[in-house]
Each structure stands twice: as structure tokens, then as C-alpha cells.
Amino acid sequence: MHIILNGETLDTPQTDNLAQLLQQQPNLPEQYAIAVNGAFVAQGLYAETPIQAGDQIELLVPMQGG
């Protein structure tokens, strides 16, 4: 199925939830936070968060800022 991860379309195997999707991703950063379709998802809820085709996922990392 197709999802959109950080603005890029990604073809990924069918997954039941966000935790499974993350397990499929290579090069995951050490620390990150996630929003699905514009809503924050806490780490403890990854396994309970269903992922559907077309979902937009933001995976953000610490970055320089002013």
C-alpha cells in the first residue's frame, strides 16, 4: 500500500499499525516523534494506531532552531 512519509510516497507492505510500519523502515533515527494525518501519536500508542493507505506520516527529529 502507499503511504506518505515525510512528504514522500512510500510503497510498503500491508501493515496493521504504526509500530509495524516503523519496524519496516531502514535507518530510523535514534530519537523521533510522530504525527499521523496531522495528529500527534505518543510512543506508547504506536501499536494501537492503525495505518491505512494514503495516510500522511510525519517523523520528526531534533534539529537546530532559533
Place this chain on the structure above:
Amino acid sequence: MWTLADKPVNSRLLIGSALYPSPHIMQEAIRASQADVVTVSLRRQTAFQQAEQAGGQQFWQLLRELELNILPNTAGCHNAKEAITTAHMARELFNTNWIKLEVIGDEYSLQPDPFALLEATKELISQGFEVFPYCTDDLVLCEKLVEAGCRILMPWGAPIGTGKGLINPYALRNLRQRLTDITLIVDAGIGAPSHAAQALEMGYDAVLLNTAVAKSPDPISMGKAFAAAVDAGRLAYQAGIMPASDTASPSTPTLGTPFWHQQSS
């Protein structure tokens, strides 16, 4: 020593972590500035950083070594919903309820959107955040933010990155006089140490800046210069600054003036 959102801090300079020539210079410049609080952001990891993960993480590793208070921002958000989501992500990622709330309303001047800012502030305070709102110097907006529960306000000195200093000192002074119990921090627009000193001389509790240090040809020395400037400004405020006058008055005693003054009298 003073207290910022219940945390004891020494420095009255809050500093950003962006735009430095290298992560190592960033670390050294921040150390030289003596700041206790550093701002950070959240962004997508770029392909370049994924390819060189150690390099991508280097910034964060070096920043953590400084053991400072982290103040995440919501830079780049253009509405309350985006800012609220980013704040929640920041709280988890950086393990802090502090958030520098930025909601940009005008792309040209990067002026904050006061309406969206207030909306996001109310929501985030109800969810336990300590909101540091980046706002304009509008008194009514600032009063509304205080009513919403802000203990700290961060009015701009000038638009972000301009380095123009305090372009409306009247409004900033008015805020200080009207909001006596609020921690006031001039955020954005400061270009020179003298601008920082001016804000502290007015009674502002602190300043937040980034570009002025990071884009100096020598960020480490400029960090030191700002450390000295905020100390000087605060000390001057505490000492009390003489009132300005439109008429001259000699500082040297006139009594006993020799030569021609005696002859003419």
C-alpha cells in the same frame, strides 16, 4: 541567579542553535555565551542526514553535552493546529513541557499571527505546557496572553533575522511598565550586544537571539560579547539610569571657574 518558569538560571541570555558554521562552533559559541537555555526545532530528517546518520545526530549530541535547558520551538507553523501538534511532538522528543510558540502570520515579515497564537496558547496551557509565546509588542495581545495563563512573554524587538535591534522601544517600555509581574524576554531582531543591553536596561528579564551570534564572523567571541552585554544591561537597570534631559548641565563644578568667567562677573 534568577528564575525562569520555576527553574533557576544564571544567564539572562537565551540562545538559538541554528545557522552556525559547524556543530562544533555552535557548541563553543553557546558555551562562550554562558546561556542556560537553548532553542531547538523539529524537522524531517533529510536524505543527506540519513546517509550520514552520525553527522545528522552530531548537532544534537553536542548540544546535549552542554546540559542546558532545552526550549523547543514551533518554527514554521502557520496555524494553531500545526503549532499544537508540533508542541506535543516536542514535549515527547525533548522531554520538556516548555515550548517557544511561534505561529507565523505573514511570510514576508515573519510576523506572528496574534489570533492563532492566542488560540494555540489557550489550548497548550490547558494541556500543561509552559508556553513562551513569540509575539508582537501589542499591549492588548500581551494582556490576552497573560489572561490565558502565560507567565512569560517574548515580544519581538524586530523581525526575525533582521538584526535591527529594538525598533519600537516605546511599545517595549510600555509593556514592561504595564506587565510588572510577567517575565519579559525580547525575542528576535537583536543584532548587536548593545541592543541586548538596551533591553536589559529597560527592565526586560532576558533576551533571546540566534543570528547575531551564529552569523558573526567569529561566533565564539560574539557569544562572549553578548554575555557581557546582558550583564551590563541588567546591572545598569538595577543601579538605576539617570533621567534624560533636553537641556545641558555641566558636570564639572562651576563654582571657582578661573579666568574669563571671573573677569566678566
